[in-house]
Amino acid sequence: MSLITVDSEDSAFPKENLIDGDYSAPFRFAVTTGGIIDVDFLTAVTFDSVFLGNHNFNLGVTVTVKVGASFPPTTVVDTPGFKAKNILSKFSSQTFRFLRVEIVDTNTANTEIGEMVVGVRTVLPRGIRFGFTPAIQQEVILERTNRGKRFALELFQLERRTYSIRFPESERAQFLAFWNGVNGSLDPFVWVEDDEAVDPAEALFVSFEEPGFRPKELTDPAPDSVFDWTFTLIEESTGAEIQA
C-alpha cells in the first residue's frame, strides 16, 4: 500500500482517482497552475518510469520528477517534455521510498491527470514492423426503454492499433513474458510503441483486444524458427468517445 499526498485537491476529483484504473475519472488540483504529487511507497522500490495519463496540461507545462530516501525527495531524475494526452517520464533505474512529481502549469481549467502509473519498463527485443494498422472500434447501444424512460442511441468509439512483430525463436520467451505480464485480464497497461524514440516518448494506455488469447502466431517451418505475431491493442487513454 502506498500513500499519496497532494498540495491541493478538488474534492469531487480526489487524489485516489490517480490510481483507480479509470482514465475518464481524473484527479484535479484545486488550482489551474498545477501542483505537487507525493508518493510514499513505505519501503524502497525500484522504478524507471512515471506515466501521467489523460492529462490536460498546457504546452508550456514543466514537469519535474524527484526521488529520495527521505521526505521530501529532492533528487531530480527527469524533466519530461510536453506531450499531449499522456506524458511518460523515463530515467535510469531508481530505488527509493519517496517520489515527487511537480507540475507547473498555466491552464484555463484546474490541472488534472486521469491516471498515474509508476513502474519498470520492459523493452522488447525488437521493433514492431511497419507501424500499426489503425482502426476505430465502434460499439452501439441501441435505443431502448426502461420503465417507460427512453434511452437514446449511443455510439462510442475506441481506437484500435493492430501490430505485427517478427522475431526469431531465441526471442520468443521475451514476447511470451510480455503477453503473460499484461494479458489475461481487461486491465490496461502502459505501452510505448518506440521506447528508443527521441524524448518525449509517446506512451499509451492500452488493453488487448482479445484478453486471455495469445496473439495469433504464424511460424515458419523448421529450420527457420521465425515467428510472426499479430495482435491488436485498444487505446484507452481518453476512454470511450461517446456520441449521443
Next chain:
Amino acid sequence: MPDIAANLLTSGSTSADASFYDTLSISPLANKIILAKCATMRNTVAIPSIPVATGNGLTWVLVATQTWDHAGTDRGRISVFRAVGPSPSSGAVRFTYSETQRRQTFAVIEFDNVDVGNGGADAVVQSATAKLGVSSTPSVILAAFSDLANATVGLIHVDGPTNPAVTPGSGYAEIVEISNVEGGSLEAQFAAGNLTLVDWTLSLGQESGVIGIELKNATPTAPPVVSTGQGRPSFISGNLIT
C-alpha cells in the same frame, strides 16, 4: 547455436583374413549420431562386397561407399555407416562381408549437436565419393551447404603398400589416422565450418578412395530477422502505486 563436435570412440586395424571384423568395444551415448567407417582390401583380385554393420543394439545404415584401385583392380573399399538410438548398448561394431577380406582398418566417431531426427536420417545432408588415381592431393567436392551451422567430415583410405602420411586439408582437424601393417592408411578429418572442398595432402602420391559428408547441426542458423528501423517497444506491467 553450438557447433557440431567430433569424438573418436575407437579405431584400429588388422591384417587378418576374415569375412567379418569387430572393432574394440564402444559405449555410445544416447541420441548421438555415430559414424563407423571401415576400409577393406579383398584377398583376391575382385571387388569387395559392400559390408553390413551391426552392433550396440543399433540399426546401422550405409551412408556411402567407394572402391579404389589396387594394382589395376578395385580391390579396396571404404564404407561409412551411421547409427543413433535412445539406449545403445556397449560393445563392438561388426563389419560383415560376403567374402573373405585380406585386411581391415576402421574408426568409429560420435558427434555432438547433430540433428538425429527420423532415426538419424536427418543427420547426413549429403555425401560425395571419389575414386582417385595416384595423387598426393586427393579431394572430393560437396555441394553448397544448406546451413552455415553444418559441418564437414572427410574420410580417406590411401592404398598401400607404403603408408604415406596424411595431412588434413586446410580448415580441417584430424580425428584419427591409422595405418595397416600390410600397407594403407585410413584417415578421418572434421571441420565445424562450411567446407565443401574435402581434401588432403599425402607425403607420397597413391591411389585412394574418399568420402565427404555434410552433417546437419541440430540447431540451424536462424534467418536474419530484418529490422524495420523502428525502435523497440516497451511496456509497464502493473503499478507500484497501490
